[in-house]
Amino acid sequence: MEDKIVKTITVFVPGSMCNLRCHYCYVSQCLDESHLEKPSYDYPLETMIKAFSKKRLGGLAEITVISNGETLMDDTIIPFIHGLLKEGHVVTLVTNLTLNNKIDQLLDFPQEYLKRLIVKGSLHWLELKRTNKVDDYFNNMKKVLSKGASSYPFLVLSEDYMKYVDEILETCKEKIGTTPHCTPNFTFDEKTDLKRGGAIKTSPECTKEFVDYVDKNFDSRIFDACVKYIDIDPKKTFCYAGDWSFNVSLKDGAMKKCHGCKPEANFYENLDKLPKLSPIGTNCQIASCTLQYNFVAQGLLPDAPQVDTYGKMIAKPGIINDEVVNLLDFRYTDDHRQLSKKEQEKINKKVNEFYELSDHRYKYKIMYKIWKYLDSKLKRKGIIR
Numbered sequence: 001m002e003d004k005i006v007k008t009i010t011v012f013v014p015g016s017m018c019n020l021r022c023h024y025c026y027v028s029q030c031l032d033e034s035h036l037e038k039p040s041y042d043y044p045l046e047t048m049i050k051a052f053s054k055k056r057l058g059g060l061a062e063i064t065v066i067s068n069g070e071t072l073m074d075d076t077i078i079p080f081i082h083g084l085l086k087e088g089h090v091v092t093l094v095t096n097l098t099l100n101n102k103i104d105q106l107l108d109f110p111q112e113y114l115k116r117l118i119v120k121g122s123l124h125w126l127e128l129k130r131t132n133k134v135d136d137y138f139n140n141m142k143k144v145l146s147k148g149a150s151s152y153p154f155l156v157l158s159e160d161y162m163k164y165v166d167e168i169l170e171t172c173k174e175k176i177g178t179t180p181h182c183t184p185n186f187t188f189d190e191k192t193d194l195k196r197g198g199a200i201k202t203s204p205e206c207t208k209e210f211v212d213y214v215d216k217n218f219d220s221r222i223f224d225a226c227v228k229y230i231d232i233d234p235k236k237t238f239c240y241a242g243d244w245s246f247n248v249s250l251k252d253g254a255m256k257k258c259h260g261c262k263p264e265a266n267f268y269e270n271l272d273k274l275p276k277l278s279p280i281g282t283n284c285q286i287a288s289c290t291l292q293y294n295f296v297a298q299g300l301l302p303d304a305p306q307v308d309t310y311g312k313m314i315a316k317p318g319i320i321n322d323e324v325v326n327l328l329d330f331r332y333t334d335d336h337r338q339l340s341k342k343e344q345e346k347i348n349k350k351v352n353e354f355y356e357l358s359d360h361r362y363k364y365k366i367m368y369k370i371w372k373y374l375d376s377k378l379k380r381k382g383i384i385r
């Protein structure tokens with residue numbers, strides 16, 4: 001089997017526990033930990049890893065492991081990531097990089113496998129400063145790099161972070177010799193552009209002056225790609241998510257075409273065969289693909305403007321290794337057959353019908369529950385029998 005990426009998979013880790021309390025995060029609003037969802041899994045770890053076998057997927061996958069809270073909080077995640085790396089997959093772990101013991105456990109693994117690990121360190125600058133964890137964050141990143149894995153700081157350039165940009169840049173250069181990757185801070189105005197699912201805005205606004213400033217100071221090709229995709233309406237652009245990429249819930253194996261979509265299969269069932277989903281076409285369930293920079297880099301929307309390949313996009317000297325850059329230097333459009341306009345129309349119609357039908361089923365279920373509730377209440381009061 002060729003050493004080539006054939007699928008892009010986003011794995012959602014259940015639970016929303018976190019050790020930090022960023023002021024802009026809904027997780028941090030729940031200071032009482034009993035309100036936070038603790039992870040549980042419907043299948044054993046062995047099954048979860050087996051489901052991602054190279055044989056079943058037909059080759060290597062680019063897999064992102066992410067959670068609503070801190071991904072490394074739960075003990076299952078590290079052996080799960082080790083299992084994926086052993087299969088040869090390229091794995092991106094999204095973490096706040098502050099759980100020192102967990103990072104040590106993650107790195108306690110043969111270096112030949114760690115070469116394909118990318119640790120995306122969400123840079124929550126104000127919270128790191130408040131909790132005195134700036135050194136932990138960078139020490140952990142340096143540990144990751146010293147083991148031959150790749151890592152990069154990832155910053156959301158929100159309005160309240162702008163006055164700290166200079167100290168963030170200086171610290172990154174001093175600690176790891178380069179600048180962080182970043183994205184604009186996106187907000188969605190759900191009252192306008194309803195057809196698209198909301199108008200996309202950024203704060204601060206992406207004026208030419210702001211974009212030039214970020215380009216000059218950050219040199220982040222992730223930022224460039226995000227800016228390029230602000231005006232691309234995914235409901236007017238055919239997308240191959242579902243076929244070339246998909247999402248999996250680690251808890252129960254619910255398999256979806258992409259974000260916001262309804263589950264279509266159980267990824268953990270019939271481990272000899274991979275469930276086949278059709279492309280989503282122009283039925284994207286969110287308002288924008290702008291933050292899905294790995295998807296757009298891999299060419300999931302062939303008719304939209306092309307950006308750097310994902311390998312070239314994340315490459316930064318000293319923090320992303322050549323093996324990862326080379327493996328991710330591809331677009332699915334290089335060798336995957338694209339559908340004719342007629343085939344696309346057929347798929348668009350079918351997928352649209354599927355979403356509408358399941359919407360109706362969902363509404364029916366809610367109405368049924370309301371009816372059952374009212375029925376029992378009226379019976380209890382003796383109004384009906």
Ligand code: SF4
Nearest residue numbers: 018020022025069096
């Ligand atoms: S680290 Fe992430 S999950 Fe934790 S509080 Fe901050 S934003 Fe929320």
Ligand code: SF4
Nearest residue numbers: 234239241258284289
């Ligand atoms: S346009 Fe982007 S977010 Fe929407 S389905 Fe395609 S890849 Fe997913």
